[in-house]
Amino acid sequence: MSKAYAEMSKEELRELQEQLNSKYVDAKGKGLSLNMARGKPSPAQLDMVMDFLDVLDSKSAMISEDGVDTRNYGEMDGIPEAKKLMADIMDTQPENIIVCGNASLNIMYDTFSRAFVHGIMGNTPWAKLDKVKFLCPAPGYDRHFAICEHFGVEMITVPMFSDGPDMDMIEKLVAEDESIKGIWCVPKYSNPLGVSYSDEKVKRFAALKPAAKDFRIFWDNAYAIHHLYEDESRQDKILDIISECAKAGNPDMVFEFASTSKVTFAGAGISAIASSVANLDDMRKSMTIQTIGYDKINQLRHVRYFKDINGVKAHMMKHASFLRPKFEACEKVLDEELSGLGIASWTVPNGGYFISLDVLEGCAKKVVSMCKEAGVTLTGAGATFPYKKDPKDSNIRIAPSYPSPEEMAQATDLLVLCVKLAAVEKLLEA
Amino acid sequence: MSKAYAEMSKEELRELQEQLNSKYVDAKGKGLSLNMARGKPSPAQLDMVMDFLDVLDSKSAMISEDGVDTRNYGEMDGIPEAKKLMADIMDTQPENIIVCGNASLNIMYDTFSRAFVHGIMGNTPWAKLDKVKFLCPAPGYDRHFAICEHFGVEMITVPMFSDGPDMDMIEKLVAEDESIKGIWCVPKYSNPLGVSYSDEKVKRFAALKPAAKDFRIFWDNAYAIHHLYEDESRQDKILDIISECAKAGNPDMVFEFASTSKVTFAGAGISAIASSVANLDDMRKSMTIQTIGYDKINQLRHVRYFKDINGVKAHMMKHASFLRPKFEACEKVLDEELSGLGIASWTVPNGGYFISLDVLEGCAKKVVSMCKEAGVTLTGAGATFPYKKDPKDSNIRIAPSYPSPEEMAQATDLLVLCVKLAAVEKLLEA
Numbered sequence: 001m002s003k004a005y006a007e008m009s010k011e012e013l014r015e016l017q018e019q020l021n022s023k024y025v026d027a028k029g030k031g032l033s034l035n036m037a038r039g040k041p042s043p044a045q046l047d048m049v050m051d052f053l054d055v056l057d058s059k060s061a062m063i064s065e066d067g068v069d070t071r072n073y074g075e076m077d078g079i080p081e082a083k084k085l086m087a088d089i090m091d092t093q094p095e096n097i098i099v100c101g102n103a104s105l106n107i108m109y110d111t112f113s114r115a116f117v118h119g120i121m122g123n124t125p126w127a128k129l130d131k132v133k134f135l136c137p138a139p140g141y142d143r144h145f146a147i148c149e150h151f152g153v154e155m156i157t158v159p160m161f162s163d164g165p166d167m168d169m170i171e172k173l174v175a176e177d178e179s180i181k182g183i184w185c186v187p188k189y190s191n192p193l194g195v196s197y198s199d200e201k202v203k204r205f206a207a208l209k210p211a212a213k214d215f216r217i218f219w220d221n222a223y224a225i226h227h228l229y230e231d232e233s234r235q236d237k238i239l240d241i242i243s244e245c246a247k248a249g250n251p252d253m254v255f256e257f258a259s260t261s262k263v264t265f266a267g268a269g270i271s272a273i274a275s276s277v278a279n280l281d282d283m284r285k286s287m288t289i290q291t292i293g294y295d296k297i298n299q300l301r302h303v304r305y306f307k308d309i310n311g312v313k314a315h316m317m318k319h320a321s322f323l324r325p326k327f328e329a330c331e332k333v334l335d336e337e338l339s340g341l342g343i344a345s346w347t348v349p350n351g352g353y354f355i356s357l358d359v360l361e362g363c364a365k366k367v368v369s370m371c372k373e374a375g376v377t378l379t380g381a382g383a384t385f386p387y388k389k390d391p392k393d394s395n396i397r398i399a400p401s402y403p404s405p406e407e408m409a410q411a412t413d414l415l416v417l418c419v420k421l422a423a424v425e426k427l428l429e430a
Numbered sequence: 431m432s433k434a435y436a437e438m439s440k441e442e443l444r445e446l447q448e449q450l451n452s453k454y455v456d457a458k459g460k461g462l463s464l465n466m467a468r469g470k471p472s473p474a475q476l477d478m479v480m481d482f483l484d485v486l487d488s489k490s491a492m493i494s495e496d497g498v499d500t501r502n503y504g505e506m507d508g509i510p511e512a513k514k515l516m517a518d519i520m521d522t523q524p525e526n527i528i529v530c531g532n533a534s535l536n537i538m539y540d541t542f543s544r545a546f547v548h549g550i551m552g553n554t555p556w557a558k559l560d561k562v563k564f565l566c567p568a569p570g571y572d573r574h575f576a577i578c579e580h581f582g583v584e585m586i587t588v589p590m591f592s593d594g595p596d597m598d599m600i601e602k603l604v605a606e607d608e609s610i611k612g613i614w615c616v617p618k619y620s621n622p623l624g625v626s627y628s629d630e631k632v633k634r635f636a637a638l639k640p641a642a643k644d645f646r647i648f649w650d651n652a653y654a655i656h657h658l659y660e661d662e663s664r665q666d667k668i669l670d671i672i673s674e675c676a677k678a679g680n681p682d683m684v685f686e687f688a689s690t691s692k693v694t695f696a697g698a699g700i701s702a703i704a705s706s707v708a709n710l711d712d713m714r715k716s717m718t719i720q721t722i723g724y725d726k727i728n729q730l731r732h733v734r735y736f737k738d739i740n741g742v743k744a745h746m747m748k749h750a751s752f753l754r755p756k757f758e759a760c761e762k763v764l765d766e767e768l769s770g771l772g773i774a775s776w777t778v779p780n781g782g783y784f785i786s787l788d789v790l791e792g793c794a795k796k797v798v799s800m801c802k803e804a805g806v807t808l809t810g811a812g813a814t815f816p817y818k819k820d821p822k823d824s825n826i827r828i829a830p831s832y833p834s835p836e837e838m839a840q841a842t843d844l845l846v847l848c849v850k851l852a853a854v855e856k857l858l859e860a
Contacts (some may be wrong), residue, residue, distance in 0.1 A: 038503070046501040050488040054729075058480040059440065059485070069693040071476040073468070101531050102725045109720040113543050117557060125549060127557040143719075150545065150719045226810075265501040268727040288537040289580045295532040295725070297483075297698040 004342035005423055009378035013424050020421045024374065027414050032375030035412040036071035039191070039353035040402045041266050051230040052264050055304040055319035056297065076270070076288055082299035085271035088309035089224055089239045090258050097273045098283065100252060102293045104259040105143055106269040111255055111273070112147055114216070114286050115181070121252065121282045124182060126151075130328035135173060135183035137165035139356060139395045141191040144184040144220065147384070156180070158195055162347075175211040175216045182216045188238050189223035192356040192384050192397035194349020196236035206244035208253065217241065219256040221351040225316050227261060228324045234350045243272060251276045260302060261318075262353065265314065270299050323353075326400040328410045330355055333412035343423035346398075356384075357415075358391035364393045364424040370418040376411045434772035435853050447729055447854045454804065454851060457844050462805030464841040466784055469621070469783035470832045471696050475752045482694050492730065500726035506718055508702070512729035514805060515704035515824045516576045518739035519654055520669045525703045528713070533575055534689040534701040538648060541685055541703070544672040544716050545611070545644070551682065551712045553644035556581075556611060563615035566797020567595035567660040569814035569825045571621040571650065571806045574614040578816070585816035586610070588622055592777075594631035599691060604640040612646045618668050619653035622781060622786040622814050622827035626666035629711050636674035638683065647671065649686040653782040655746050658754045670705060690732060692741065692783065693749075700729050748809045752785075756830040773853035776828075781821035786814075786846075794823045794854040800848040806841045 008016070033209075056062075060068050064079035077083065078099025087094045100107050119125040126132045133154045136145060140160070148155050156173065159166045164187070172181050187197040197205075205217060219241050227235045235359035245253045252275070273283070306312045329347055333356070340343045346357040359367055366382035371378055379397040382388040398415070400408050438446070492500050495508035507513065508529025517524045530537050549555040551638070556562045563584040566575060570590070578585050586603065589596045594617070604610050615635070617627040635647060649671050657665045675683045682705070690699030691808075703713070736742045745825075761778055768774045776787040789797055795810035801808055809827040812818040828845075830838050 040503050041501075043499060043502075046492075046499065049501075050490075050492075052488075053486050054488045055492065056483050058482075058484050060480075060483065062476075062480075069476065070478075071471075072473075072665075073470050073691075073696045102534075103721050103723075106721045113547060116547050117543060125470065125557070127555070146719050150716065261503075265727060266503040267723045268501065268725045286580065289576050291533050291536045292573075293533075293697045295698045295728070297695060298725070369442075379625060 002340045004340065005427055006342050008427070010428065013127050013428050016319065016420070017219065017424045020417060020424060023417055024370070024421060027420055028374045030375070032414065034375065034403050035377045035408050036403065036408075036411055037377045037379045038402070039072070039262070039399045041223055041262060042322065043403050044404075045319060045401070048318060049264055052305050055195065056301050062298065062300065063299070064296070065338065070257070072301045073292045074298060076284070076293045078294065079296050079299050079303075081303040082270065085309065085312070086258065086270070086304055088230065088276070089271065089312060090221055090256060090274045091224070091257070092242050092274045093278060095279070096242055097272050097286070098280055098423070099294060099299055100271045100273060100300075102245060102269060102271065103261060104220070104222065104257040106219065107271055107273050108144070108257055111145055111218070111283075112151055114283065116151060118286055120214040120216065121278070129179065132182045135170060135175065136386045137183070138386060139187065139192050139397070140184060141186055141220065141381070142383040142388070144178055145386045157386050157391070159193070162189070162195050162199035163197070167201055167204045174208055174212070176211060178211040180210070181212055181214060184218050184220065186220045186222055187241070188221060188236055188300060189226060189349055189352025191222065191352065192354040194347045194352045194354055194356065196238050199239050202241055202244055203248070204237040205342050206241060206248040206250060206253070208250065210253075215253065217254040219254050221256055221258045225312060225351065226319070227316065227351040228319055228320050228327055230320065230387065231243065238352050244275070246276070248304060252279050255279065263316065264302065264305070267416045268298070270295075272303055310358055313342060321400060325379065325405040326403065327355065329405040329408040330398060330400050330412045333409055333416055337416040338419065341420070341423070344419050353399060353401050355400060357396040357398055359396060359419050360396045361392045361422050362396050363419070363426055364375045364390060364396050366422045367396060367415070370421065371415055374414055376414050378415070432770045433858055434770065436772050438857070440858065443858050444852050445449065447851070447858065448752065450847060450854060451467060453472045453847055454661055456802070457847060460805070462840065463503045465831050465836050465840055466804065466809045466829050466838075467807045467809050468832070469829045471691070471692060472752070472832050472834070475513045475749060475831070476695065478686045478748060478752065479694055482731065482735050486501045486727065486731050492727070494726070494730065498726070500730045501828060504712070505726060506721065506723045508724065509726050509729050510732075511698065511733040512561025514550070515733055515736065515739065515742070516688065516700070517704070518743060519706045520651055520686060520702065521654070522686070522704045525707060526570065526672055526710070527702050528717070529724065530703060530711055531693060531696060532699060532728070534650070534687040537594055537701055537703050538574070538650065538687055539577055541648070541713075544713065546581060547673055548716055550644040550646065551708070559609065561609045563607065563610045565600060565610060566615070566760040566816045567615065568816060569617055569622050569827070572809070572818070573806040574648070575816045576651065587816050590620070590625070592625050594625070594627035598629055601634065601638060603643060606641060608641040610640070611644060612648055614648050614650065616650045617671070618666055619779055620649060620653065621782065622784040624777045624782045624784055626668050629669050629773060629817050631722040631729045632669040632671055632674055633678070636671060636683070638680065642707070645683065647683050647684040648821060651686055651688045654688055656749070657740060657746065657781040658757055659780055660747055660750065662807060668781050670707070676706070682709050685709065687803055692748050693746065694732065694735070695707040698728070700725075700732055703759075721783065753831060756833065756836040757785065759835040760828060760830050763839055763846055765780055767846040768849065771850070771853070774849050783829060783831050785830060787828055788824045789826060789849050790853050790856050791822045791824050793849070793856055794820060794826050796844070796852045797826060797848045800846055800851065806844050808845070
């Protein structure tokens, strides 16, 4: 039905441009004000979790399984029942878990900070090295890259594919360059692609032979349980990196992170780090100086609310029922309006919080700014790459979680219009 | 009535020793198991706050004064009503406040960490300096000293008096040594002495002329509202260090810390840092990389529970009614058993969480270990000094908050017995 733009004559393109321009002028007149910039839960999704606030009250028993009063100081590791719950979410064992505060980003930052000041397991603190480099599969999560930038860590972009990052490149680089100290990964429903690492890639990660003894995989399992579909065949599964690393003779090579920020309340959840016992013991040396303990009452609240991992899974299916229509509303418009035009490609993820859209090279910034002008805010173009520089200026991250499905359709209508306009302009300039 | 031990003959001392020894053997037989080691709230005190868990439930309005959904991401500074509450507790203004996570110790550690990796206001990061020194008024808080030790900061002990630390020494040292980057202070009901800084000393702090441009006073106002007496004449007051520093032309010289750990629940309260706007802006550069925001729901819970500072003050009077009898039970035994013997002196604080006991030089370790042997755990002797080394081996910190008043009396009975025994042994050796 639709003709690929590249096959159009200049004249056809000019005519199309005129039509699109007139539509864009109309769109600007509508006074839209929609935000698809960040992976924020919607008010409706949060309303659904309000009964979380009922589970603890003045009549509640406040003692943990191992007899600790959750209202008092201590138990830095977290209460045992919370360690078990987070271990089940992260597909590991309670002894590999420290339950922390309200945000996994905070643990990631602190882990960096510790590596810089105190070093990992007796290795030279990174602050004392001339050069520290990190591998950054991209498109990726802007806040990971921001941590690197803030600590002056040089980022090396690694291409992402639909089954994980470019392992050939990673294997080669870490083996030959001792200044490469880590890599950022979002292994499941990755931000922003929504793809999950294949078993083969996870095994290749676990078998890396890095030159740096303190090389660590920063495994941000942010979307471990964030499926969009009930049908198990549409639920991605990844291997447990911690046991894979152990099997491959690299037991200490990974720090894994997760939280319940997108499970209960964003900013009022609990987070956890998972790693080898040796790594955790190394961390505890600093953590016990940094804190007497994290918020155990909120840990207890989570355990009482969910009971166990099955409670979490059932709860996440309710989330899916809220999120799925938003994703599908966006995907429908993308499909109907952009298929076959040869000017864009996008991901159709089974979970997570994002859809990734690639437009013609050199057009992403323009598209984002045109959308903004007409009232739809997207994540800044380039944000998904180190130093906010998308070398092709083509990737756009779409966050469908906040708007309603209707708003998502409206916002995507505008987005596809801008994608088309930018494409036509580019082709006319060629 | 009682004769000073120093005036006793060897024979009298030997006789006394025999009596005391026999009492000690009896005491050991009682099978005591009491803990006066840490400033932990007692279960009864925590029971009193259980209605704190009722203020938010599934029916609650969750939007902050400025329209922010506390259940969602964002608002790194904290919600305005929580900034106001913490500002009132800390006797400063909301614009001088960032409300943080569950523990002020964590903010102090992070503030150190930032200074080490990123430097304060563009100054050289401390990690890049050959030497960083801190002044440590002592006896003081062991966890402050632990942070210094963990970061390899050299600690210089400064004597503490009943109205604050030795200002002559502090003024001289900071003026001449650029490697001195800070000082730890607990200005009100100080840990462990329970004394508060006089107005004159606060003013001298504010007027310091440090050689280091990035010298900072770490003002741990942990017991800002923790009075033991309703009578206002027995409530210590200190000057606001932030406005005093501003008046003295040193607006950026102080970081102040506080939390509600000993107001609501230990480990599930909220904390805050107070400082000049310029300092806070400098911190925000790192904090916005470290976190999207702290737990705003717990902030809201605090504000709804207390309404305002008057609610907090009324609440703290309920705490006082729990804590006071424990302090008084201890003080009564100390007074009755040790007055006039010339072998000990102790503080009688108007607030805070500790009583400080000084025994004969060289006897503190022995007393603590004898107590332990008979079932009463005290803070390790030396813990109140840098590197855990009390140069006189004479200071013992008593934490009356956890045991009941009856248990405090029992525990202090044993303590005074051990103080006497150690004194007699010392005098006999002389």
